[in-house]
Amino acid sequence: MDKGLSTNDHPTWSQAVESVTSLVSDDESQQLIASLRPLGREGDTFTAEAPDAATAALARKRYGKLIEGSLAQHSGGVLRHLNISVARGGQQELFPSPRPIGRPDRTTRDRAALQEKYTFENFIVGASNQFANAAAQAVATQPGETYNPLFLYGGVGLGKTHLACAIGNDVLDRNPGTRVVYLSSDSFMSELITSLRRDRMEEFKRRFRQVDFLILDDVQFLAGRERTQEEFFHTFNSLYESRKQIVLTSDKFPKEIPDLEERLRNRFESGLIADIQAPDIETRLAILEKMAENEGLALPSDVALFLAETFESNVRELEGSLTRLSAHASLNGSPINIDLAREALKSFVDSRFSHGINIESIQEAVGSYFHIGRVELISKSRTRHISNPRQIAMFLCRRHTDASFPVIGARFGGRDHSTVIHATKVIERRLKHDPTLRETIDKLEAQLTSPDS
Amino acid sequence: MEFSISKNELLAGLYLCQGIVERRTTIPILSNVLMEAAGSTVTISATDQEIGVRRACIGKVKTPGSVTASARKLYEMVREFPDGDISISGKDNNWIEVKAGKGKYRLVGLDPREFPEMPKVTSDGARLAVQVSADTLSEMLGYTSFAISSDETRVSLNGILVEGTEDGSLRIVATDGHRLAMITRPIEGASNGPGAIIPRKAVGEMRKILESEENDLELVVGDGVAYVTRGPVEMSMRLIEGEFPDYNQVVPKKSPKVVKLDAGSLLAALRRVSIVSSERTKGVKLDVTKGTLELSSINPDVGEGSEEIEVDYSGGAVHVGFNARYLIDLLSVVSSETQIEIGLNDEVSPGVVRLDGESDYCYIVMPMRL
Numbered sequence: 050m051d052k053g054l055s056t057n058d059h060p061t062w063s064q065a066v067e068s069v070t071s072l073v074s075d076d077e078s079q080q081l082i083a084s085l086r087p088l089g090r091e092g093d094t095f096t097a098e099a100p101d102a103a104t105a106a107l108a109r110k111r112y113g114k115l116i117e118g119s120l121a122q123h124s125g126g127v128l129r130h131l132n133i134s135v136a137r138g139g140q141q142e143l144f145p146s147p148r149p150i151g152r153p154d155r156t157t158r159d160r161a162a163l164q165e166k167y168t169f170e171n172f173i174v175g176a177s178n179q180f181a182n183a184a185a186q187a188v189a190t191q192p193g194e195t196y197n198p199l200f201l202y203g204g205v206g207l208g209k210t211h212l213a214c215a216i217g218n219d220v221l222d223r224n225p226g227t228r229v230v231y232l233s234s235d236s237f238m239s240e241l242i243t244s245l246r247r248d249r250m251e252e253f254k255r256r257f258r259q260v261d262f263l264i265l266d267d268v269q270f271l272a273g274r275e276r277t278q279e280e281f282f283h284t285f286n287s288l289y290e291s292r293k294q295i296v297l298t299s300d301k302f303p304k305e306i307p308d309l310e311e312r313l314r315n316r317f318e319s320g321l322i323a324d325i326q327a328p329d330i331e332t333r334l335a336i337l338e339k340m341a342e343n344e345g346l347a348l349p350s351d352v353a354l355f356l357a358e359t360f361e362s363n364v365r366e367l368e369g370s371l372t373r374l375s376a377h378a379s380l381n382g383s384p385i386n387i388d389l390a391r392e393a394l395k396s397f398v399d400s401r402f403s404h405g406i407n408i409e410s411i412q413e414a415v416g417s418y419f420h421i422g423r424v425e426l427i428s429k430s431r432t433r434h435i436s437n438p439r440q441i442a443m444f445l446c447r448r449h450t451d452a453s454f455p456v457i458g459a460r461f462g463g464r465d466h467s468t469v470i471h472a473t474k475v476i477e478r479r480l481k482h483d484p485t486l487r488e489t490i491d492k493l494e495a496q497l498t499s500p501d502s
Numbered sequence: 503m504e505f506s507i508s509k510n511e512l513l514a515g516l517y518l519c520q521g522i523v524e525r526r527t528t529i530p531i532l533s534n535v536l537m538e539a540a541g542s543t544v545t546i547s548a549t550d551q552e553i554g555v556r557r558a559c560i561g562k563v564k565t566p567g568s569v570t571a572s573a574r575k576l577y578e579m580v581r582e583f584p585d586g587d588i589s590i591s592g593k594d595n596n597w598i599e600v601k602a603g604k605g606k607y608r609l610v611g612l613d614p615r616e617f618p619e620m621p622k623v624t625s626d627g628a629r630l631a632v633q634v635s636a637d638t639l640s641e642m643l644g645y646t647s648f649a650i651s652s653d654e655t656r657v658s659l660n661g662i663l664v665e666g667t668e669d670g671s672l673r674i675v676a677t678d679g680h681r682l683a684m685i686t687r688p689i690e691g692a693s694n695g696p697g698a699i700i701p702r703k704a705v706g707e708m709r710k711i712l713e714s715e716e717n718d719l720e721l722v723v724g725d726g727v728a729y730v731t732r733g734p735v736e737m738s739m740r741l742i743e744g745e746f747p748d749y750n751q752v753v754p755k756k757s758p759k760v761v762k763l764d765a766g767s768l769l770a771a772l773r774r775v776s777i778v779s780s781e782r783t784k785g786v787k788l789d790v791t792k793g794t795l796e797l798s799s800i801n802p803d804v805g806e807g808s809e810e811i812e813v814d815y816s817g818g819a820v821h822v823g824f825n826a827r828y829l830i831d832l833l834s835v836v837s838s839e840t841q842i843e844i845g846l847n848d849e850v851s852p853g854v855v856r857l858d859g860e861s862d863y864c865y866i867v868m869p870m871r872l
Contacts, residue, residue: 140680140783140825141850141868144747 757845
């Protein structure tokens with residue numbers, strides 16, 4: 050194809066583009082369309098090229114059909130398809146690079162740490178989260194303009210992270226060049242600490258103050274972290290003033306987060322607070338159906354109802370139950386039915402309803418299993434024969450009670466929530482390849498969930 | 503503290519410090535030079551905490567001691583003094599007094615005890631210790647350092663890789679991810695070992711030392727720090743921590759189509775043709791046919807142009823696009839009579855430039871799709 054052609058050499062193209070351009074009002078879209086260069090036609094397909102892959106993707110997504118229709122109209126139906134290719138002329142790389150050279154701080158989805166599976170499309174909307182979903186969509190379409198900051202509030206496992214990631218993913222789909230940063234408050238804090246220690250604060254500040262879109266997950270963990278709050282306050286202000294979108298999630302209302310600086314609290318409350326309630330039964334059923342559909346499972350309605358009635362307050366557990374059930378079914382080679390469901394989820398259901406399980410009972414059980422006293426278990430001792438049972442106990446508390454990390458930490462001799470997080474991670478990791486530990490945990494769980502405990 | 507020193511000696515020391523001191527620094531002492539007088543030597547040093555340089559200058563020391571003064575002001579002043587001796591003495595509150603001919607100046611200084619330590623290298627645990635002639639090293643740096651990346655997000659490319667090879671050679675490699683320059687020369691004392699990445703700024707300062715001083719240069723690479731001495735000058739520098747990409751994998755084993763021509767005519771033609779290329783990419787198309795290389799460039803906003811050069815080539819036609827700047831960078835550092843060879847394959851394979859009589863040099867340029 051001849052590169053030297055100008056728009057004028059393709060009258061059909063210029064007519065088509067003109068009529069499409071007259072339909073879009075904003076400069077950005079007009080520029081986008083103008084950046085496409087006609088290359089020529091082949092059969093019923095017209096090819097145009099965009100200066101880079103991102104522009105090509107955007108042009109295809111937003112105006113592909115429009116231009117295609119317009120081309121068909123202006124060519125009297127001869128042209129039916131539009132092919133937008135990426136302009137050649139790119140400098141090739143010597144070394145395969147994980148990200149393009151020469152675009153510092155360009156955030157790819159990987160770097161943004163967004164979970165790609167969380168999108169608006171697969172977020173089940175019901176009465177309980179309708180408002181939060183609408184707010185999230187508005188923020189994704191008009192970042193920095195409508196609700197800033199957007200504060201998503203809701204209990205554990207109700208989809209805060211899902212919505213927050215969906216916003217980020219949607220923004221990146223619309224405009225791949227956007228610098229989206231997603232991270233948990235814990236990561237924010239640990240990055241801050243590392244930067245302080247290595248004397249790289251300038252870098253830290255630059256990194257966070259130059260983003261277009263900041264998503265901070267679980268801001269309730271900022272509680273009591275003065276230096277982190279201080280730094281986040283400045284980051285917040287700097288972004289807010291330059292009209293960059295900020296999205297925060299928390300399992301507490303700003304007012305309820307303890308030890309949060311007043312000025313930060315005010316900032317959190319200054320935008321829109323959208324809450325996500327526990328889903329109603331219809332929504333829970335819809336979630337299960339959607340999930341079954343995605344995984345290709347045949348889920349009878351009585352089983353769905355059983356699950357939806359059993360797991361009322363936590364979507365993650367609800368989804369977990371179906372995963373567990375399908376694993377059981379494929380293991381036994383039997384279809385999913387209500388008997389299998391009752392059997393597979395027996396211990397789980399029991400444990401949820403046996404009110405005997407709490408932090409104390411776990412500490413008692415673990416203590417007696419390892420022949421150490423409860424006092425020792427929650428002492429400051431860090432010898433291995435104490436710390437190992439302690440980690441196991443923390444892990445069990447997390448798995449079998451509704452207690453949060455900070456609460457568990459407090460009940461284990463006033464430890465930090467990060468200690469608990471670490472402990473659960475250690476155990477989870479070891480569980481994968483340590484059969485002895487698995488056995489220990491199984492025994493302890495059996496003991497804890499047995500009716501006569 | 504008081505000493506007198508010839509203008510040229512003092513200037514030589516201050517000159518080397520100019521590149522090191524930062525213009526804008528948050529630590530005031532880093533914009534100063536430290537002058538230490540003892541015995542018959544005045545040692546002049548500067549550091550930016552990444553690189554430290556010091557030169558032992560011959561002087562007449564009346565009273566030993568140390569002072570500091572603004573590196574830039576002192577240099578500007580000394581440069582304008584008439585030839586002859588200059589005397590410098592320390593006064594109260596860190597002031598210094600400078601006298602030359604009939605001129606008398608007082609400059610503010612800072613407490614010399616605040617002057618930071620230079621990055622240090624201990625000779626034990628040295629990964630590489632070589633003595634290399636200035637001509638050889640200048641040439642090696644000249645042929646490579648232009649390819650250093652200035653993209654700050656790719657830290658490990660912001661310097662040159664220096665390493666010893668199995669057969670007792672010293673190898674220097676620089677790349678920005680689009681082109682790579684590599685030169686290897688037999689150097690006594692070089693032995694196989696992990697390489698070190700010397701940052702761009704230090705490379706520049708090293709080249710300055712190579713120009714302005716005499717004797718061979720000694721290079722010692724330790725853990726995280728390298729150390730260079732030449733005659734009265736010592737320089738130490740922190741190395742870039744990071745992994746230099748595996749350059750061996752990108753050097754093509756052979757290029758089937760080799761075009762021979764002289765550097766001067768290619769450079770001149772490239773400079774002209776690239777005027778009409780895109781400002782950003784500087785894309786120039788090379789069309790090689792028997793005996794002829796045609797360079798052409800087109801930019802819808804400006805115009806187009808082409809040039810033909812007679813070349814020594816008898817293979818089949820090749821068409822490939824390159825960023826003209828990458829070729830110009832190399833051609834600008836070789837003499838115009840130099841015969842060069844450009845090894846090509848097809849439009850997606852890298853071009854390999856070799857210089858006649860420099861069998862241990864190669865310059866690899868990735869093509870552009872035009």
